[in-house]
Amino acid sequence: MQGVLNIPAELEGVQGVISDAFPGVIEIFEQQLVSDLPPIDEMCRYIERYRGKMLRPTLVLLCGLASNPDHAELIDREEQEQLLTRAHQVCGAVCEMVHMATLVHDDVLDEAEIRRRGQTLNMLHGNETSVILGDYLIASAYELCSSLESPTPSRIVGNASAIMCTGELLQLHHRNNHSLDEATYLEILERKTAALIGAACELGALCTLGFDEREHPVTQALLAYGRAMGVAFQIQDDVLDLMGSEEQVGKSVGKDLEKGKLTYPLIHHLANADADQTLRSIELVRLAENNDRSGVPELIEAIRGTGSIEATQSLAASYVEKAKGALLELPDSPGRRLLELMADAVIRRSY
Amino acid sequence: MQGVLNIPAELEGVQGVISDAFPGVIEIFEQQLVSDLPPIDEMCRYIERYRGKMLRPTLVLLCGLASNPDHAELIDREEQEQLLTRAHQVCGAVCEMVHMATLVHDDVLDEAEIRRRGQTLNMLHGNETSVILGDYLIASAYELCSSLESPTPSRIVGNASAIMCTGELLQLHHRNNHSLDEATYLEILERKTAALIGAACELGALCTLGFDEREHPVTQALLAYGRAMGVAFQIQDDVLDLMGSEEQVGKSVGKDLEKGKLTYPLIHHLANADADQTLRSIELVRLAENNDRSGVPELIEAIRGTGSIEATQSLAASYVEKAKGALLELPDSPGRRLLELMADAVIRRSY
Numbered sequence: 001m002q003g004v005l006n007i008p009a010e011l012e013g014v015q016g017v018i019s020d021a022f023p024g025v026i027e028i029f030e031q032q033l034v035s036d037l038p039p040i041d042e043m044c045r046y047i048e049r050y051r052g053k054m055l056r057p058t059l060v061l062l063c064g065l066a067s068n069p070d071h072a073e074l075i076d077r078e079e080q081e082q083l084l085t086r087a088h089q090v091c092g093a094v095c096e097m098v099h100m101a102t103l104v105h106d107d108v109l110d111e112a113e114i115r116r117r118g119q120t121l122n123m124l125h126g127n128e129t130s131v132i133l134g135d136y137l138i139a140s141a142y143e144l145c146s147s148l149e150s151p152t153p154s155r156i157v158g159n160a161s162a163i164m165c166t167g168e169l170l171q172l173h174h175r176n177n178h179s180l181d182e183a184t185y186l187e188i189l190e191r192k193t194a195a196l197i198g199a200a201c202e203l204g205a206l207c208t209l210g211f212d213e214r215e216h217p218v219t220q221a222l223l224a225y226g227r228a229m230g231v232a233f234q235i236q237d238d239v240l241d242l243m244g245s246e247e248q249v250g251k252s253v254g255k256d257l258e259k260g261k262l263t264y265p266l267i268h269h270l271a272n273a274d275a276d277q278t279l280r281s282i283e284l285v286r287l288a289e290n291n292d293r294s295g296v297p298e299l300i301e302a303i304r305g306t307g308s309i310e311a312t313q314s315l316a317a318s319y320v321e322k323a324k325g326a327l328l329e330l331p332d333s334p335g336r337r338l339l340e341l342m343a344d345a346v347i348r349r350s351y
Numbered sequence: 352m353q354g355v356l357n358i359p360a361e362l363e364g365v366q367g368v369i370s371d372a373f374p375g376v377i378e379i380f381e382q383q384l385v386s387d388l389p390p391i392d393e394m395c396r397y398i399e400r401y402r403g404k405m406l407r408p409t410l411v412l413l414c415g416l417a418s419n420p421d422h423a424e425l426i427d428r429e430e431q432e433q434l435l436t437r438a439h440q441v442c443g444a445v446c447e448m449v450h451m452a453t454l455v456h457d458d459v460l461d462e463a464e465i466r467r468r469g470q471t472l473n474m475l476h477g478n479e480t481s482v483i484l485g486d487y488l489i490a491s492a493y494e495l496c497s498s499l500e501s502p503t504p505s506r507i508v509g510n511a512s513a514i515m516c517t518g519e520l521l522q523l524h525h526r527n528n529h530s531l532d533e534a535t536y537l538e539i540l541e542r543k544t545a546a547l548i549g550a551a552c553e554l555g556a557l558c559t560l561g562f563d564e565r566e567h568p569v570t571q572a573l574l575a576y577g578r579a580m581g582v583a584f585q586i587q588d589d590v591l592d593l594m595g596s597e598e599q600v601g602k603s604v605g606k607d608l609e610k611g612k613l614t615y616p617l618i619h620h621l622a623n624a625d626a627d628q629t630l631r632s633i634e635l636v637r638l639a640e641n642n643d644r645s646g647v648p649e650l651i652e653a654i655r656g657t658g659s660i661e662a663t664q665s666l667a668a669s670y671v672e673k674a675k676g677a678l679l680e681l682p683d684s685p686g687r688r689l690l691e692l693m694a695d696a697v698i699r700r701s702y
Contacts, residue, residue, distance in 0.1 A: 158494030
């Protein structure tokens with residue numbers, strides 16, 4: 001998230017502690033995916049480029065710090081660094097690997113061609129290889145997670161992954177449903193995106209507090225923070241898919257319309273436009289669903305016309321506030337302040 | 352495996368103990384997949400029909416019995432039943448769920464239309480739903496596995512699943528490779544099939560002996576049994592895909608040829624035919640790879656002509672002997688005798 005955050009001088013210390021823990025995360029990640037079979041090794045090296053913002057490992061580490069009662073007191077950077085253990089790094093690598101598996105499978109489902117400004121794996125190696133490589137990433141993530149001494153992280157990651165899948169299935173079930181409502185849209189987001197981001201925050205706290213501390217108020221607060229932040233993150237992703245350019249976002253855009261996924265700007269628009277405009281807009285949506293993007297500029301204008309972009313931004317902002325509110329359970333600390341900044345950044349980002 | 356086995360009277364008791372433990376396995380399996388979302392619940396109910404021979408849960412339970420030092424001594428059936436715990440049932444359900452996930456993804460990759468004499472999920476709901484439902488099954492299997500008190504079963508299942516994926520990837524890498532050799536073929540089988548069957552046997556032993564007993568000679572013997580049996584099982588599967596009828600086998604056949612997967616009968620044939628026949632056979636293989644099955648009867652005749660069916664049967668039989676040899680580490684018992692019968696049955700089955 002570095003590019004998005006404007007880190008004030010007072011938080012450069014905590015930012016440095018996180019940065020120093022990152023090479024360990026990446027090493028664990030890469031080590032887990034080393035294969036004795038050269039063609040598999042090569043593909044794993046290729047998809048490592050999918051690692052982007054590394055949001056989930058950042059959250060594991062930062063929640064690991066912020067949940068430590070000693071964190072606010074320590075001045076010395078080396079002492080701060082010792083608050084983060086190998087377990088934090090393992091959990092960070094696990095969450096990123098699960099996330100990456102969903103990216104590989106999503107690209108198959110979306111028939112996407114571009115990811116992180118490069119060709120997607122499905123374009124290079126075909127859908128079959130992509131499906132299995134996604135499976136390999138999931139299995140490797142679980143194997144890595146179960147290397148920890150407690151089965152609790154495996155429980156959390158297994159459960160979050162299953163919930164993610166139900167979110168994707170629910171979304172598929174509502175494909176081309178032009179009367180999708182806000183509640184179902186949010187249910188999809190909470191499952192497909194927020195569950196894993198919440199799990200990352202929970203794992204960060206548990207690596208610090210002990211794996212039996214799932215009911216600890218700090219664990220619960222960070223879980224709530226992650227879930228709310230995850231919803232805000234996905235709302236912003238949906239806005240970028242609708243309004244952003246491929247060049248700016250770095251991946252295929254306009255996929256939601258094409259794939260018949262209604263997102264909040266459109267849901268709000270269809271619920272608030274007059275009858276004639278609703279009919280016209282649905283006509284334009286159907287065009288896009290049939291791969292004809294000629295009506296998209298008119299549709300975006302219509303969406304603006306009902307104030308639906310502002311309504312979407314305000315919905316996302318309400319989740320950011322909810323996330324920041326959850327953090328008040330924690331004592332003030334540089335880690336907590338950085339988590340607040342990250343929540344703000346989630347809806348300001350343009351990629 | 353009931354339909355394949357001819358159970359002698361002396362083993363009906365142990366067979367009954369396994370049968371009595373089965374409803375528990377199925378209940379755990381179904382409970383794990385219950386969803387609060389009706390469309391997802393409905394799909395899970397549909398794919399429960401994929402449960403076929405239940406080979407893996409049977410092996411977990413039977414290895415659980417055979418590895419128990421008390422098993423050979425006990426006469427009373429109720430006492431026998433108490434040797435099997437909820438952990439055995441959980442591990443059985445987990446292995447079947449992982450296996451079922453691979454079936455769902457395999458059907459997508461193979462574009463298969465028939466499974467267990469019914470339409471495949473991908474034909475009914477599309478590839479996207481099938482990919483995610485497979486992911487949901489994998490995630491649910493891990494979640495279930497991590498409900499056990501030790502992380503060891505999760506380690507075993509995560510590792511076996513990752514190895515399975517590398518086997519599938521290796522197979523894809525060698526698609527349409529008409530000079531695939533025996534060693535690579537066996538490497539693929541050991542990974543894509545034998546790893547999980549070995550894991551099922553290992554888990555059965557560990558649920559009995561304790562999760563720290565991975566190095567115990569009985570655990571090691573049952574792992575070796577499962578791996579060898581898994582290779583024999585897959586060789587037989589490959590023979591059935593080549594020679595069996597859809598009606599008899601209950602799923603789409605001829606997929607290996609069509610998908611450019613060379614299996615042992617063909618590998619042996621191409622290595623042993625004279626130069627002219629080899630050229631002609633490769634021509635027929637290419638036809639099949641292009642979905643033209645008109646040359647398949649001639650190809651099968653040619654394969655018979657080089658004695659390649661007998662060679663395949665003899666290869667499979669050598670793995671059955673290896674599996675039975677590994678069992679000699681265990682004391683003689685009804686459970687061990689049933690495991691021996693199962694190994695024999697694997698290469699006698701016609702479905």
